[in-house]
Amino acid sequence: GKAAMSAEPRAHIRHDGVVVVSKIHDPNHLPTALSIVQAMCLFTAAYNHRMGYPVTVFTTRPVQVGTGGERFEAMLKHATHPADLHVASDTQGQSLHEHIHGLSQMQKARLLHRCNVSAIEELDWKSKCRGTNDAVQIGYGWQAEFRGRQIWTHPAMAKYKYMLWLDADAFCSAPWQQDPVDTMVRNGLVLLFDNMQGHAKRPPELARVMQDAFGSAVCSVSMHRGQLVASTGCDDRQTRSVALVHGFFHLTDLDFY
Known part of the structure; x- marks a missing residue:
């Protein structure tokens, strides 16, 4: 269903089994870290200060001491208060090379070919590889892989029934008069979205x-x-x-x- 088609405004009702989720690649990269902190602060003010749904933020790179990244979780916790906050690894602690080594031989061969390298060790998150469209960095390709496939079976999601996804640069601009979670639950939806835009090549x-x-x-x-x-x-x-x-x-x- 489409968010704009939801019912008339009514009192917000908190439901069980709901988690708010977002993702960034590198918490040590200050512009990225500040973007999601701002997004979560605005989301809290617009909606979640009333609901208190727990928040899970996935990161690909671990926090590195001395980069400013160690302040990331503290800033994020302040922005999401009073909700519970969990910062989780979207690779489940695996390095890029470990993840690639876990692929099948055919998958590894295809990846090396698309990335125009001869060995896995030549790859990093910034390596550009050809897909069905233009070449993109592996890190960008991974976020699409994670959102489209890996997240559904990630252990951090196991205890939840509903996920509210908010991009790290999706900024709320006004209080939410309608409650999308309540609309989702009351109508038994499997997908509630706000916009349908563009086409993807098959x-x-x-x-x-x-x-x-x-x-x-x-x-x-x-x-x-x-x-x-x-x-x-x-x-x-x-x-x-x-x-x-x-x-x-x-x-x-x-x-x-």
Whole structure:
């Protein structure tokens, strides 16, 4: 459902099993750290000071003493008060090289080819690799991988039912008159979002992967009266892109995904 389609304003009701989630790559990088601190401060003022939903912030790089990063968690805790705060590793403590070594031989070979290197040790988070579009840094590719796949089974999410995702640069500009979590729960939604913007190119193998996993492939996605509608039954030659829900703010049913 679309956030703008939610019901008339009503008293905010706190629900169990809800977590607020965001992610940054490097807490030692001051502009990044300050961005998420500001985002969480505004979110607290707009909504969460009333609800007190716990907050989990994922980071890829660990905090390094002497970089200013050790102040990150203290600043974030102040910005999210009175909510409980948990800072977690999105790689579950693995280095980039350890994570790559855990891939299959085919996956490793494909990654090395796309990154134009001959050995894993040549790669770091800033290495640029070719995807279906332009080359992007591994760190950026990893955040997409984490948000789209890894987060659903991350141990930090295990005890929660609903996730409210807020990008590190998504800044609330006014108090929330409507309660998106209550709308999500009351209507039994699996996805509540605020915007649907742009299209993503489909790699040639995507139709086959969807067909193998679900028995059909999504050809296109549209929105009708606040609901997502998918068409199926085409082959990859018919559709080269799919409309996307904008990821800066959304709520999801973690059990469903």
